Amino acid sequence: MAVAAGVSVKTVSNVVNGTARVADETRRRVQQAIDALGYHPNMMARRLRxxxxxxxxxxxxxxxxxxxxxxxxxxxxxxxxxxxxxxxxxxxxxxxxxxxxxxxxxxxxxxxxxxxxxxxxxxxxxxxxxxxxxxxxxxxxxxxxxxxxxIDNVAAARDVTRHLIDGGYRRIGAIGWQDPSPRATAQQRLLGYTEALRDAGLLVDQALFPPVRSYRRPDGAEAMRRLLKLPQLPDAVFCFNDMMALGAMRAIYDAGLRVPDDIALVGFDDVEEAEYAIPSLTTIAPDxxxxxxxxxxxxxxxxxxxxxxxxxxxxxxxxxxxxxxxxxx
The missing domain is CATH 3.40.50.2300 (Response regulator)
Structure with missing residues (x-):
């Protein structure tokens, strides 16, 4: 395998066992050799050794x-x-x-x-x-x-909220807050959201971030339905994950409104479904x-x-x- 990859036996061992840092190009060559030769480690032999x-x-x-x-x-x-x-x-x-x-x-x-x-x-x-x-x-x-x-969740939430602000949206809701015992995800993403609003001189209105029980599609839909009952509707909504955003998108559609014409929508996570939704979903993509x-x-x-x-x-x-x-x- 070392010969096939053009490296030393020690370098192959470092790649396979993760015992040292290896340059990306060298790791790629070793992995290509592993795949080509069909190498599989012997777990019992490894444990004995x-x-x-x-x-x-x-x-x-x-x-x-x-x-x-x-x-x-x-x-x-x-x-x-x-x-x-x-x-x-x-x-x-x-x-x-x-x-x-x-x-x-x-x-x-x-x-x-x-x-x-x-x-x-x-x-x-x-x-x-x-x-x-x-x-x-x-x-x-x-x-x-x-x-x-x-990743830096506060910075990411701030960035996606700023994206909405830069797009001309001013009454921006948020879906993902949890009450009375918020998880760290909710705390950090709400913090980034509120920081972006305050930086832009916009009002932070608690009526615009209804609490949710979990981060699933039905929770996003239910929270969106509550936002749609407000006397003044939001013109954009930041959902703390893509699943809630997809649920919110359905609730907007069921109300006879359209995304983004009536309400813009953004999510977080960049799951595969976000790209193929109609309309496709703006989101934060962690690496x-x-x-x-x-x-x-x-x-x-x-x-x-x-x-x-x-x-x-x-x-x-x-x-x-x-x-x-x-x-x-």
Whole structure:
């Protein structure tokens, strides 16, 4: 394989095992050789030789959510490039399930865990089995007890709200606030939204961000129906994820209105459905590939190198994808 890729055996080992940083072009050549030769690591031999199985656990709070499903595909691909296998679980946002995952499920075959927690609090996380390397995804702040990979949600929410303001919209609603116990996602995206309004000298009106129970299509539709009952309708709405935006789009259509002619609409996550909706949905696109690569890379450094320094905040980029749903006036 080293000969086929034109690199040393050590470089192949570094790529497969994630034991050192390798230039992107070199990694690409090694991966091409791996694919061409049909190489698959022998997990039992690896465990006997290194004490590691090459098995990683990945858990999200809601696997049917397209964002999590798409990110899971990227994590699996990133892990495969390092010769690792991924076991997936759905915690349903249950704190006990999240803690069990964070502790490696009590399974010695699991080398490390990538977890996107929803309900786990900082004290519960501190009580986990620390012998299991852990990387966190998602917005919740746990004080960098381990490596944490997420985009800057406040900045992203501010950018997409500014996009609406720059398009001439002035009465801008928001769908995604949670009350009485808001999640970190709701807090950060509302903060970015309100910062953009205040920066533009616009009123922050609480009537324009009705609370939701969860981030699904029906919640977006229900919140939009409440906004449509206001004496003065919003002229644009920022939904805190694409699923709620798609639900809101349906509610607008059912009310005999059109997007963006009557109400502009933007989302967050850039799931595949956003591009193919009618109209196509303007949204924030987190760099899912980079999030996955950084999460897997950080985890393998902990696993393979015994990396014990304090946790790091790793922030991949994002971009604003402008589509039909927020056509400029």
């Amino acid at each position: 290194t004490g590691r199985s090459g098995v990683l656990a990945l858990a999200f709070p809601e696997m049917p959510n397209p964002y999590f499903a798409e990110l899971a595909v990227e994590v699996i691909a990133a892990a495969r490039r390092h010769g690792c296998t991924v076991l997936m679980d759905d915690t349903a946002g249950d704190a006990a399930a999240e803690l069990r995952i964070a502790s490696g499920l009590g399974d010695p075959m699991i080398d490390g865990v990538i977890l996107s927690p929803l309900s786990l609090d900082q004290n519960e996380l501190a009580s986990r089995d620390r012998s299991v390397p852990l990387v966190l995804l998602g917005e919740a702040d746990y004080g960098l007890v381990c490596d944490h990979v997420h 899912k590939t980079k999030i996955a690569e950084e999460a897997v890379g950080a985890l393998l450094r902990r696993i393979n190198d015994g990396y014990e320094e304090a946790g790091r905040l790793i922030q991949p980029g994002y971009r604003l994808v402008v589509r039909e749903s927020s056509r400029r006036r």
